[in-house]
Amino acid sequence: MAKLCENGICTPKGFQASGIHCGIRKNRTKKDLALIYSEVPCNAAATYTLNKVKGAPIAVTKQHLQDGKAQAIICNSGNANTCNANGVEIATQMCALCADALQLASEDIIVASTGVIGEPLSIDPFATHMEELVTKLSYEGGSDACEGIMTTDTFKKEFAVSFLLDGKECHIGGMAKGSGMIHPNMATMLAFLTSDVAISSEMLDEVVHEVVNDTFNMVSVDGDTSTNDMLCMLANGLAGNEVIQEKDAAYAVFKDALMDICTEISRHIAKDGEGASKLLTCQVVHGNDTMTAKKVAKSVITSSLFKAAMFGKDANWGRILCAIGYCDAQFDINCIDVTLQSAYGSMPVCVNGAGCGFDEERAVKLLSEDEIIIFIDMKQGDAKATAWGCDLTYDYVKINGDYRT
Amino acid sequence: MAKLCENGICTPKGFQASGIHCGIRKNRTKKDLALIYSEVPCNAAATYTLNKVKGAPIAVTKQHLQDGKAQAIICNSGNANTCNANGVEIATQMCALCADALQLASEDIIVASTGVIGEPLSIDPFATHMEELVTKLSYEGGSDACEGIMTTDTFKKEFAVSFLLDGKECHIGGMAKGSGMIHPNMATMLAFLTSDVAISSEMLDEVVHEVVNDTFNMVSVDGDTSTNDMLCMLANGLAGNEVIQEKDAAYAVFKDALMDICTEISRHIAKDGEGASKLLTCQVVHGNDTMTAKKVAKSVITSSLFKAAMFGKDANWGRILCAIGYCDAQFDINCIDVTLQSAYGSMPVCVNGAGCGFDEERAVKLLSEDEIIIFIDMKQGDAKATAWGCDLTYDYVKINGDYRT
Structure with missing residues (x-):
């Protein structure tokens, strides 16, 4: 495993970030706007939701990433800018304002939004606060940025790892928002990753998709695939390693490090699922094939009945x-x-598909812990998979029975 | 629509039923065993769960229905007889005891079980109570039988319809249990239907599958497809109509009547979903094709986030x-x-995929009713579909956080 280190997205060389309250959310103590900036141009890759209803920012970001390059990411919370008549226009204006302030081209800005679907998003808070957002950029701004994208999250998800390539110390930083409407398909919630590794945009795209399939796409909080899921990674090459251009040993090291940080973020998104009191990890081994092992793992952590039983320590x-x-x-x-x-x-609770008897009192104690592993041995092949979820609680119902008010 | 009439499974000519407490459930005030009996042999058809984990009674019933004939149905609640080492043996013994008492062949008995999965089921309560169960058979026993198969259901689901074929008054009666682990696939929860119509077993099988796809398979309470889902219909021919042997006008009349009663039962299963406070009906019109319309309707009523919002009148x-x-x-x-x-x-809340603005206060009043229709006009074809579900409430979590104790 790559070495976990302090900080998040600003750990890799040359990345700064900021997060402020600009007025989209009514609560002034909550940040609602985040900026991630690389001092030099980056290769960039992203994955997006497969929901047919897509947030307007996704359309704009897809266009801006056609050349595989970007230098900054702007993201607001409090409004998903989705199912609005003028959503694409607003997302485009967000990029233009940000590009102006950073003296970049609009095409080098990635834009994302999260929050309520279908409410108009005004450009005014962005226009009046862009200068402040850019002025506050700093190497210590990662946590502020992470706060700026939170919705019902109860804690920040930011991580960083370090590893060696060609004798050079390299880093990956990451932050994400999770909580509700979490059942990623291809891409996931919002997650932003930074790295100082030198890697071609083709290889970056490849490794991001490989890793996302085994990490973010194996998380489910409520079975609802969001309209605004997006994962985006910037790599600026400042670590000074030889550019990764094919699937060689360096690619493998980078992929392992990326897998480590994405696994960590995924676990924490599940742990902080809306209303969750427990992290549920389903580990499947000896499956017939990887797809089967994945489907089994995900089916278990997605079952409402099982999730409610875990809440009840049953x-x-x-x-x-x-x-x-x-x-x-x-x-x-x-x-x-x-x-x-x-x-x-x-x-053990079940052997060869039938109950094997167990001590109910011990079971209650075992299930009273806040992290539960459901270990499933299929005994029919060599494939394995892991999926992460959380229990179904009164608080999930409470949070979602009255989300908008 | 066929005429809704009093009573349930005993409304068709020649059917008797009974329901008693035999000791599977600890609570002595709750019935846990039901019997449905036809005075003459019946053509019979069934659909079953597609879950790879299947209750032992399903294996036994499938075998007994190979000839398309049956004369009685025995069903217990309190134990699903699933994932037990000796499940098939117990289910077979249940049929043998019942056949002895009724002086029928074992192969003419249909067996079903519902309740906890994976706990041993003893044959003793059946052995000691079979005589009582058979003695209590009567034309007024439908409600007792219906009570005997309830688990967390809060009210009985029993209905009957009447209609004319060849000038003869014909009937269909039905009863079902629903509540949790409800997300039928091919078959559904437990539902038993009786009819005095004369129809070949091939046509009965055909019409049952056609109707189930548009009714029971369009219900979801929690997205969990049960291991013991089964729908079974007996038709004894005592109405005296000309035997339905092909898809003619009489078949259409019978199908319409069956659709009516199955729709009514399906609605009530959704309405009485575990913890539910509201029935949610999603009507889709002008879909590209029927499969698309069905998928859209079912996706909406299955979404945990949407279900929680309905609970919150949001x-x-x-x-x-x-x-x-x-x-x-x-x-x-x-x-x-x-x-x-x-x-x-x-x-109207959304037009052409975007919000159209509405009065939030009126919305709260509209959503305070206990039956909500979500009407979706896809405006791209002629297909339509309806699905039924319920809201996600604190009580669902409560019930399922501690089901076994």
């Missing part, structure tokens, strides 16, 4: 088997073993 | 559009209009 393993059984893949259900694990200990 | 139509957008079908999202309706009135 070792209702029948619901795990039920969720495995309805997932869309072919395998022999009668081979499957299920073991529950937590910091308290480990407990 | 007209958060962005979540409706989001759920339409991530469903797996091809269409133009920018054509779509969404209107919310209830007994209070009607209110």
Whole structure:
């Protein structure tokens, strides 16, 4: 594993960031606008939601990333700029204002928005606060930027890792918002990654897609695939390594480091799912093939009944088997073993598809921990997969029964 | 529409039923065993869950229905007889005991179970109570039988319709259990239908599958497809109509009547979804094709975020559009209009894929009713579909956080 280090998106060389309150959110103590800036041009790659309803910023960002280059990312919270008549116009103006202030071309700005769908977004808060946002850019601004994109998140998700390439110390930094409407498909929620690694835009695009499939796309909070999911990565090359241009050893090192940080962010997005009291990690081993292992893992952490049982510390393993059984893949259900694990200990609950009896009191203690692992041995191949989710709680209902007010 | 009439499964000629407490459930005031009996042999058809984990009774019933004939249905609640080492043996013994008491062949008995998955089911309560169950058979026993299959249901679902074929008065009766783990695939929860119509077993099988696809398979309470879903219909021919042997006018009349009663049962299963406070009906019109219309309707009523918003009386139509957008079908999202309706009135919230502005106070009043219709005009074809669901409430979490204790 790459070395986890302090800070987030500003850990790689040459990246600055800022986050401010510009007035989109009514609560003045909450930041609602973030900026990430690289001092030199970057190769850039992104993945986007597969929802047919797409936020206007996604259309604009896709256009700006056609050349695989970018230098800054602007992102607001409090309004998703989606299903608005003039959404593309507003997103384009956000980029233009930001480009002016940074003395860049509009095409080098990536734009993203998160928040309520379908409410008009005025350009005014951006126009009146762009100078402040740019003035506040600093190497210590990562946390402010991270705060600026939070919605119902209860803690910041920012991480950084370091590793060596050609003897040069390289870094990847990342931040994300998660919480609700989390069931990524291809891309995910909002996540922004920075790196000082030198890598071609083709290889950057390749590695981002590979890693996203095993990390962000394996998270589910509520089964709802957002309209504004986007993951974007900037790599500015300032680490001084030899440019990665093919899938060689350096690519593998970079991919491992990216996998580590994306895994960490994904786990924390699940842990901070709306209303969540527990992180649920489903580890599948010995599956027939990777797709099957992934489907099984994701089916379990997506089941509302299983999620509610985990909230209630109820070792209702029948619901795990039920969720495995309805997932869309072919395998022999009668081979499957299920073991529950937590910091308290480990407990087999199902062997060869049938209950194996267990101590209910011990089960309650095991499930009282705040991180639960559901370990599934399919005993029919070599494939494995991990998915992350959270329990279904009263608070999820509370938060989403009255999100807009 | 066929005429709704009193009573349920005993309305058709020649059907008797009973329901008792035999000791599977600890609470002695709750019935846990039901029997439906036809005085003469019936043609029979069934649909089953597609979950790879299947209750043992399904294996036994499938075998007994190979000849398309049956004469009685026995069903217990309190234990699903699923993922037990000796499940098939127990289900087979249940049929044998029942056949003995009724003086029928075991192959003419249909068996079903519902309740907790993975706990051993003893044959003893059946052995000691079979005589009582058979003795209590009566033309007034439909409601007792209906009670015998309830789990977390809060009210009985039993209906009957009458219609004319060849000048003869014909009937269909039905009862079902619903509540949780409701997201049928091919078959659904448990539903038993009786009829005195004369129809070949081939045509009965055909009409059951046709109707189930538009009714039970369009219901979702929590997205979890049960391991024990089963719908079974018995037709004993005592109405005296000419036997339906092909898809003629009589088949159409029978299909319409069956559609009416299955629609009514489906609506009530959604309305009584675990913890539900509201019935949500999503009507899609002018879809490109039926499959697309169905997918759109089902995606909306399945979205946890939308369901929580309905509980909170929050007209958060962005979540409706989001759920339409991530469903797996091809269409133009920018054509779509969404209107919310209830007994209070009607209110367009989205026109051509964008918000159209509405009075929030009126919206709250409209959404305070206990039946809400989400009317979606896709404006791109002639297909239509309806799906039924319920809101996501604190009580759903409560019920499922501690189901087994």
